[in-house]
Amino acid sequence: MYAQMVQSEATQDDPEKLAAFQARIDAGEKIEPKDWMPEGYRKTLIRQIGQHAHSEIVGQLPEGNWITRAPTLERKAILLAKVQDEAGHGLYLYCAAETMGVSRDELTEMLLDGRMKYSSIFNYPTLNWADIGAVGWLVDGAAIMNQVPLQRTSFGPYSRAMIRICKEESFHARQGFDAIRKMAEGTSAQKKMAQDAVNRLWFPALMMFGPSDKDSVHSAQSMAWKIKINTNDELRQKFVDQTVPQIEFLGLDLPDPTIKWNEERGHYDYSDPDWSEFFEVIKGNGPCNVDRLAARNKAWDDGAWVRDGLLAHSRKKAARQHAAE
């Protein structure tokens, strides 16, 4: 159905319609699902929103891994609530993507057979409890840096989903900072765990913003359509500038010895992540890619009886209604 939709849309890209569409974007109007849109706009949104939704769902796995091992009842309750929020974010985003004519099942199938991506960060393991603090603080922190501007994205349903998601992500980042702060201010063994978490997750967090601007395939068109509001490097720099003082406040060592305040630029200088590692991870060769997809495939297969049951129930209900009419 998705392939059919894309083909039938291709006929609509006439120059006059394109110019009128761009004028609406330039005037800051929101595009709604029933409005005319270029096929490329629709495809880009399905790719980005779908990928974002998958990230929220796959992102539950590294954190869910620690629910049974949280150190206190309070931390367990907070983590449970956070992981549930991520499932909710996935659902808002799948709903936003569905308004463009692609179903949630189709999107899920594309994730499960590797045709769609999810964020590179979730292919890294969470090895100690401090990683859970670091995920909330660094990973949700990076996610917010990217998502706050997306509240102003040009597609109405995506923009509205982002407003709610950002509120919840802010709570996530604060709980993460609070958790890692406890570790950083704890015993020397706890402080060591916090440092280890920051050392391992720093560069993967920087990768979340995507490749450097010179290698970004979609940024120019996505920014012209206001699907993206900032470039990948702009957001990465903002994240570094916000996070370095927080690492210093925690009394932890900086995970990158090249980080240095640059008076002239008014920003921190820093080293890029290893981009060859990034491209390997998004090709499916990261430390946890196989496990993550296996877990999602298992969940999908295990849930088949629920989907079949719901479908049978709704078919029966429709048949009963039909007979009564």
Ligand code: FAQ
């Ligand atoms: N991972 O041309 P660009 C979260 C791909 S939410 C994997 O620059 P674009 C919450 C990209 O798809 C995290 N792939 O691409 C949470 C493209 O390949 P394609 C998710 C990546 O789209 C916290 C190629 O590289 N957030 O964490 C990544 O213009 C804790 C070229 O790249 C969003 O999805 C990557 N990091 O910019 C949940 C936000 N970066 O598709 C649980 C919305 C790039 O042509 C626990 N998305 N690629 O095959 C975006 O803002 C954009 O899609 C970017 C990438 C900025 C991610």
